[in-house]
Amino acid sequence: MLKEFIQLIYPDFCSGCSQPLLFSERAICSSCLMEVKSSFISNSQTFFGRTAVNREIYAFKFFKNKLLQKMIYEMKYNGNKDTAFVLGVELGFLLKDIYKSKNQDVDFIIPVPVSEIKKQKRGYNQCEHIANGVSQIIKKPVLANRLKRRNNLRSQVNNSRYKRWSNVESQYYLEGNFNGNPRLLLVDDVVTTGATINSCIKALQAETNQLISVAALAGNK
Numbered sequence: 001m002l003k004e005f006i007q008l009i010y011p012d013f014c015s016g017c018s019q020p021l022l023f024s025e026r027a028i029c030s031s032c033l034m035e036v037k038s039s040f041i042s043n044s045q046t047f048f049g050r051t052a053v054n055r056e057i058y059a060f061k062f063f064k065n066k067l068l069q070k071m072i073y074e075m076k077y078n079g080n081k082d083t084a085f086v087l088g089v090e091l092g093f094l095l096k097d098i099y100k101s102k103n104q105d106v107d108f109i110i111p112v113p114v115s116e117i118k119k120q121k122r123g124y125n126q127c128e129h130i131a132n133g134v135s136q137i138i139k140k141p142v143l144a145n146r147l148k149r150r151n152n153l154r155s156q157v158n159n160s161r162y163k164r165w166s167n168v169e170s171q172y173y174l175e176g177n178f179n180g181n182p183r184l185l186l187v188d189d190v191v192t193t194g195a196t197i198n199s200c201i202k203a204l205q206a207e208t209n210q211l212i213s214v215a216a217l218a219g220n221k
Contacts, residue, residue: 015074015083016067027082036060036068054211058219059091075126084126087217088133095215096138107182109135109142112200113149131187147200148175168195172203181210188216
């Protein structure tokens, strides 16, 4: 009752259309969530550079999707953690259906890390909150502190495809080792060139040969 009263006076707003949310809605209104949902891309095997992955899955189409772009901007640059979590839940539902139909599963969820400098500036790592949303649906633990990123790389937004690949080649590293060869799900927000994912996979497979799948909210590579 108190929550409804507070929200009536200080309503939360949709990160897509900026309209007030209903009491039953979180971060994204039902209308915007339905609008961004579309067919997904799922390949049994794909490559990031020379690195093969078990499966590559995207929840939403990103190209020219202005509404989704706005949500992701809110999530990455305006500290909208709830949007990251809600979109992660939708990704989780998709993964659950795929794993059930393909009789596959994962053991751990690994969010793509950001540097500590960027994390302090934004206040959080959006990929970690996406991973938490995924975890709520597929019921697998999130290992948020095993894969690390160094602090010496600036924004890649304006760099060419080649420059991105060369810049992130050794930016990621694994802290500690895994026991055995667990099946890992690497979670990102948007995959563009694939350079970040390629570097993350190399770091994860530095000591062992884990079976790695990649899942992201959107792919634009």
